Amino acid sequence: MRLLKVFLFTTSLVFLGQAAQAETAPDAFDGVVNLNRDIVVEGDIVYLSDIFSGLKEEQNAAIAHSPELGKNVDLDARWLWALAQKHDVNWQPNSRFDTTSVSRAGQKIDADQIKNSVEVALLEQGLADGHQIEFDLKDRALEIPAEIEATLRVESINYREGQSRFSAQIVIPAEGRPVITKVVSGYLIKVVNVPVLNRRLSKGDIIRDHDINWITLKSTKLSKNAITDLESLIGMTPKHSIKPESVIRTNDLDTPKAVNKNSLVTIQLNSGPLALRTQGRALDSGAMGDVIRILNTQSNTIVNGTVTGEGLATVQLISSTIVGN
Template sequence: MLRRTRPLIIALALGGSLALPAAAGQTAARPETARDGAAQQTAALPDQLGSIDLKRPAIVSADVVTLGDLFTGLSAEQAGTPIARSPKLGESVPVDAAWLGLLAQHYKVAWQPRSHLDGTVVEHQAIVIGVPEVQDAVTKLLDDESNGEKLEVTVDNPSLSIALPLDSDGRFGLEGLRRDDRSGRFTVTLVYPETGQPTIRMPISGRAVQLVEVPVLLRRVADNEIISSGDVGWETRRADRLGSNLLTDPKDIIGLSPKRSLRAGEPVRAGDLRPPVLVERNSLVTMRLKAANMVLTAQGRALDDGGQGSVVRVVNLKSNTIVQATVAEAGVVDVGGTAQAALN
């Protein structure tokens, strides 16, 4: 994994280490004339071009770049010719067509760029310890100490990166973990290698936040619908972003209706729900009065919406009297004894 790129300043000066030497009796080409020289050489070597190709990208794993790192089709002796120091571990350096042409000319490589786009990038491969690896390691360490508490770990430095040679095992350790339970802030020291004398010690800081499972709606539910068990699922959320009055038991959600339309994936709060509407405003209802040995009924019109147990206003269609009634079931309301006259 390669993280950074530096611009090329002089001829294939990987890390500023190489300037093309002039052959005997020659003067080294200046950068501003390199492209012209490359074009002239292309015409001078028509029979040799084509068997050698440029590597894109040019991957190196050693501290020195060789001709074989840049070109294919070279003899073993020519391929092993060292030409520059490699970029730093995990870094890359772009190399343009003009300077590659000068390099090929100097080392008698039968290759020339066909255009100014015929460049490459020299990449020094490395094992990179980055943010994901560190966050996973801190999470595991905290999990071992948190008695099953689920945590989400975030380090403060989003560009954290440690490049190691490819022949290393890449294993690192963490020492001196400290965490504030109230804020979730933690500090720890990364050490490499994991065992033995450390060559790298890096302080790491960040935050570990508790994760909780909460019931959420699996689909959009309109304000006139009743939430069923199939409408509710579970999602993992950060505890610090949930707010108050969140319902954590599906039993407190199923069978109720939203006061407003609720989106899929949205946690539900107590204030979002109400009993299902069994009596709608302006709908016809049966007004019922229960006595000891009889039940009196009359027809009325609801003046309010109401769920089971809600008190709504109802107007008797015969007498035009308005009374308070309790919603008993869909389309049925009960009136009290003092409202008996309202049934007449």
């Protein structure tokens, strides 16, 4: 460790001595040259003019390949001074803190753009209808160099039906000579359109057309008693409060009661072509089509009637019953 400290100290003295010597040397350069900081380049090559500003046109030269996307290359004062001397650039560091970094300009093709393109390619082959794409890697966004047009095309699709797996070759840009080729892969997941409520409804509320929204869910996320058709919802009432956008099950719903227990009802007595009406009191609650017990308030007798309307129950009598009465 002690030897390392001595080496670093000696190196610093040599470095500063060289800098001082350069300051006192005759000026062999024209113009003011400055070091650029946090350099971002486009293209495959880093040029001298990317590092220093104020150069003459004839001084510009290619000095290195651009860094990989997403990576920075740090250039220290010693390296920069050596570069300036090699190319006769009128610049020298004031201290070891005269540094810079180089990165390559990039842009992203987002995951949605890739997903949409792959879905279209799958649909064209009759594969994606009623399915949803799920990539093996959740975020399939691609970072590409800034100088390349951010468009893509799907070159080919491979699909294994038994496993519902696919792979797709993506070419960037969409037109012209391919610059970047990537392969993405994933699964086709079966999905179902499901009707849900767009507002909270409570027990006794009647579900109407305007109460419905549609959402798309993976079929594996649905229970066997989940409601997936509109006809099973319209005209029904919740057994309990149902939140909006939640999957509705058959046991969450009830047929609305057309007659409530202890309410007054109209009794329609039918016997052949004859029909008589009288008043009664419901001893049970009932929905349309239910058979309930009704107390005839005039005769004080109990009859069974079928609920046929709001507050209405029909009792079928044989003719001899009416004649006898």
